[in-house]
Amino acid sequence: MTLAPDITEIIARARADLRMGVPVVISGKDGVALVMAAETVDAQRLADLRALGGRPVLAITARRAETLKARTYDGDLARVILPPDAALSWVLGVADPADDLKTPMKGPLASERDGAADLHRIALQLVKSARLLPAALVLPLTGGAGFAIEHGLTQVAAVTAAPHLMRSSPLHPVVSARLPLDVSEAGRLHIFRPEDGGEEHYAIEIGQPPRDSAVLARLHSACFTGDLMGSLKCDCGPQLRGALAQMGAEGAGVLLYLNQEGRGIGLANKMRAYSLQDQGFDTVEANHRLGFEDDERDFRIGAQILTLMGFSAVRLLTNNPAKIEMMRQNGIDVVERVPLKLGENVHNHAYLATKAAKSGHLL
Numbered sequence: 001m002t003l004a005p006d007i008t009e010i011i012a013r014a015r016a017d018l019r020m021g022v023p024v025v026i027s028g029k030d031g032v033a034l035v036m037a038a039e040t041v042d043a044q045r046l047a048d049l050r051a052l053g054g055r056p057v058l059a060i061t062a063r064r065a066e067t068l069k070a071r072t073y074d075g076d077l078a079r080v081i082l083p084p085d086a087a088l089s090w091v092l093g094v095a096d097p098a099d100d101l102k103t104p105m106k107g108p109l110a111s112e113r114d115g116a117a118d119l120h121r122i123a124l125q126l127v128k129s130a131r132l133l134p135a136a137l138v139l140p141l142t143g144g145a146g147f148a149i150e151h152g153l154t155q156v157a158a159v160t161a162a163p164h165l166m167r168s169s170p171l172h173p174v175v176s177a178r179l180p181l182d183v184s185e186a187g188r189l190h191i192f193r194p195e196d197g198g199e200e201h202y203a204i205e206i207g208q209p210p211r212d213s214a215v216l217a218r219l220h221s222a223c224f225t226g227d228l229m230g231s232l233k234c235d236c237g238p239q240l241r242g243a244l245a246q247m248g249a250e251g252a253g254v255l256l257y258l259n260q261e262g263r264g265i266g267l268a269n270k271m272r273a274y275s276l277q278d279q280g281f282d283t284v285e286a287n288h289r290l291g292f293e294d295d296e297r298d299f300r301i302g303a304q305i306l307t308l309m310g311f312s313a314v315r316l317l318t319n320n321p322a323k324i325e326m327m328r329q330n331g332i333d334v335v336e337r338v339p340l341k342l343g344e345n346v347h348n349h350a351y352l353a354t355k356a357a358k359s360g361h362l363l
């Protein structure tokens, strides 16, 4: 019998801690480090971190480092040395691009070159998966593992955590129930829950699509602004309703509603991206300035849900070739791409053009 949390559960705890501003400890083969999310650290905890001595760094992604002209010696990330007099506002200024144009000079920033960056990499993956800005304060500790126990902090073992942070958590069906919809009275909503304490994902099944032939399917990523508020900045609302309407008209289909808001960066970060777009950056540049990749979604989740529901082939409603590729790589045969061109307007025209030019979307 073991009542202790396993690595998935420890990661979930660490995520919750970081979101609240509580530090976590990451241990690896090269040592142990204290980690705080730049977005949620407060002045007191920053002072506490400094009081421990040593050489704290602010780990940022190579994307963010590029904007700030910080040297990247570790490939995908930079370890920016925390200047001795740097205040909390400096930490936030490096992490958050909101004021990049107003106060362009955050540097010059000096980056750490020596030593390993393994713990920093795990730290960044953790804060990203907590849907926070991808920037983490990291302080190597000399005290070792005892430090976490002494201060009651969550301790994550890097080697065991790494594979879990790289893959999406297994999902399990929780419940399904009849849900008559305006597009079809034969609707059914299925709920899927990940093992890692993350957000649940949903599937709307229309009619009774046979499992042995290709089902009309849509992988819809959550968009609070477009789906619910009628935002004109994207095409999500019309695509959601259009896909359901087509399934209703054909009498069968499955729409996955994946809770990967903002292409996987979360609503708060998507609003940060919108704010950058108001400063003149396009949707891809905005993600990069924030330190994210263009698209942080994990479409393996969609393939997993389809498989759990018994589907192995789809007619996929999409204009995004990456979705088709991901389905194929994860065991779902895409027998046909069904275009879904809806909802273009004066506000989202440039956004859709950027997706076509930079993300390979089909017109």
Ligand SMILES: Nc1nc2c(ncn2[C@@H]2O[C@H](COP(=O)(O)OP(=O)(O)OP(=O)(O)O)[C@@H](O)[C@H]2O)c(=O)[nH]1
Binding pocket: 219, 220, 221, 222, 223, 224, 233, 234, 236, 239, 260, 261, 262, 263, 264, 265, 270, 273, 274, 283, 287, 317, 318, 319, 320, 323, 355, 361
């Ligand atoms: N980061 C970010 N996310 C956005 C932005 N605009 C919309 N989104 C998100 O993008 C996702 C919508 O993508 P999808 O509707 O799946 O569209 P797609 O990947 O372009 O592919 P198809 O619609 O299938 O062609 C949702 O999660 C939105 O919240 C933006 O400017 N920045």
Ligand SMILES: [Zn+2]
Binding pocket: 223, 225, 226, 227, 234, 235, 236, 237
């Ligand atoms: Zn949208």
